[in-house]
Amino acid sequence: MPKMPHAMILGTGHAVPDRILTNSDLEQMVDTSDQWIMERTGIKERRIVTPGTPLSALAAEAATRALDAAGVTAEEIDLIILGTVTGDMKFPATACIIQEMIGAKHAVAFDLSAACSGFLYGLQIAEGLMLASGYRKALVIGGEILSSMVNWQDRDTCVLFGDGAGAVVLGAAEGERGIIHTCLGSDGAHVKLLYNPGCGSLNPPTPENTAEQLHTIHMAGREVFRHAVTAMSNAMQQVLQEAGIVPTDLQLLIPHQANLRIIEGVAKRFDIPTDRVYINVDRFGNTSSASIPIALDEAFHAGRIRPGDLVGMVTFGAGLTWASAVIRF
Numbered sequence: 001m002p003k004m005p006h007a008m009i010l011g012t013g014h015a016v017p018d019r020i021l022t023n024s025d026l027e028q029m030v031d032t033s034d035q036w037i038m039e040r041t042g043i044k045e046r047r048i049v050t051p052g053t054p055l056s057a058l059a060a061e062a063a064t065r066a067l068d069a070a071g072v073t074a075e076e077i078d079l080i081i082l083g084t085v086t087g088d089m090k091f092p093a094t095a096c097i098i099q100e101m102i103g104a105k106h107a108v109a110f111d112l113s114a115a116c117s118g119f120l121y122g123l124q125i126a127e128g129l130m131l132a133s134g135y136r137k138a139l140v141i142g143g144e145i146l147s148s149m150v151n152w153q154d155r156d157t158c159v160l161f162g163d164g165a166g167a168v169v170l171g172a173a174e175g176e177r178g179i180i181h182t183c184l185g186s187d188g189a190h191v192k193l194l195y196n197p198g199c200g201s202l203n204p205p206t207p208e209n210t211a212e213q214l215h216t217i218h219m220a221g222r223e224v225f226r227h228a229v230t231a232m233s234n235a236m237q238q239v240l241q242e243a244g245i246v247p248t249d250l251q252l253l254i255p256h257q258a259n260l261r262i263i264e265g266v267a268k269r270f271d272i273p274t275d276r277v278y279i280n281v282d283r284f285g286n287t288s289s290a291s292i293p294i295a296l297d298e299a300f301h302a303g304r305i306r307p308g309d310l311v312g313m314v315t316f317g318a319g320l321t322w323a324s325a326v327i328r329f
């Protein structure tokens with residue numbers, strides 16, 4: 001039997017830039033084609049900010065929408081966790097900037113670096129802090145301006161990523177409704193499969209380092225693909241087993257939206273039919289930590305999640321990191 005939850009999602013929200021970058025647009029920028037991108041990734045278009053738009057702008061909008069949906073005021077928020085690798089600045093935490101923007105005067109706010117796993121890492125940490133420290137309402141946000149660290153000359157990576165933010169408000173669980181179980185994992189043996197080596201203390205942003213594109217995303221695509229399918233499948237297996245749930249109990253699976261082939265590979269392993277898997281990678285590409293909360297908010301608005309539904313979530317990212325969750329709505 002699944003455990004009784006401690007915290008539940010009270011409301012969701014998301015924000016994406018208006019500007020659309022299509023595969024046809026990318027054909028004008030690098031040696032690629034709509035057909036190649038669609039066949040290898042399932043991505044048709046992605047949203048990109050006007051250069052100079054900070055993450056806080058999108059994330060505060062997503063947070064405000066989640067607060068409105070939850071019927072909770074910003075002043076009631078005790079905790080803000082932002083999962084991101086593209087904050088406004090190196091410091092302070094973008095979560096503090098968002099705190100000021102939305103007026104969450106009483107919150108503790110910090111950023112969390114777990115790449116594409118940032119939102120689900122944040123969810124478990126928020127739930128744990130609510131239990132341990134008595135916080136009653138929390139905002140968990142995943143947001144990225146990945147266009148700010150993409151090398152637009154590198155066709156291996158520039159076709160994959162997009163910008164966006166998603167947020168949830170957490171409050172006390174009601175009966176069986178809430179976060180049933182979450183699992184997190186990391187493996188530092190594969191740091192260089194997917195990383196941004198510049199701008200940190202290892203390679204400060206000198207003109208030489210910038211000229212070598214060290215401040216952009218570096219990725220070994222094929223290996224990342226292989227690890228992603230294995231890690232996401234294992235993370236799903238673990239969360240289902242530990243929660244005492246079988247795949248057919250899930251009304252919806254919300255996987256990280258990195259690549260349609262990865263999503264289909266994971267769904268197939270668990271015999272979950274496509275109509276029970278939420279997919280929007282075609283419209284947004286990989287928005288890293290934002291991908292699950294954007295998909296969750298869309299799924300709600302599309303009527304794909306109803307009260308009582310069991311929803312699975314699973315992700316994978318640089319680190320390597322991975323995470324999974326089962327939530328009853």
Ligand SMILES: CC(C)(COP(=O)(O)OP(=O)(O)OC[C@H]1O[C@@H](n2cnc3c(N)ncnc32)[C@H](O)[C@@H]1OP(=O)(O)O)[C@@H](O)C(=O)NCCC(=O)NCCS
Nearest residue numbers: 032033036040116155156159221222224225258259316317
């Ligand atoms: C990146 C990815 C789409 C590449 O697909 P793939 O089937 O593995 O393709 P390969 O890397 O083997 O490349 C095949 C060929 O396509 C070429 N290619 C790469 N990007 C291309 C592009 N945008 N357009 C056209 N051709 C491209 C390669 O140069 C290679 O050419 P070659 O055979 O002449 O050397 C795929 O590996 C992937 O999705 N990996 C996971 C990435 C990811 O999700 N990262 C984030 C994790 S959170």
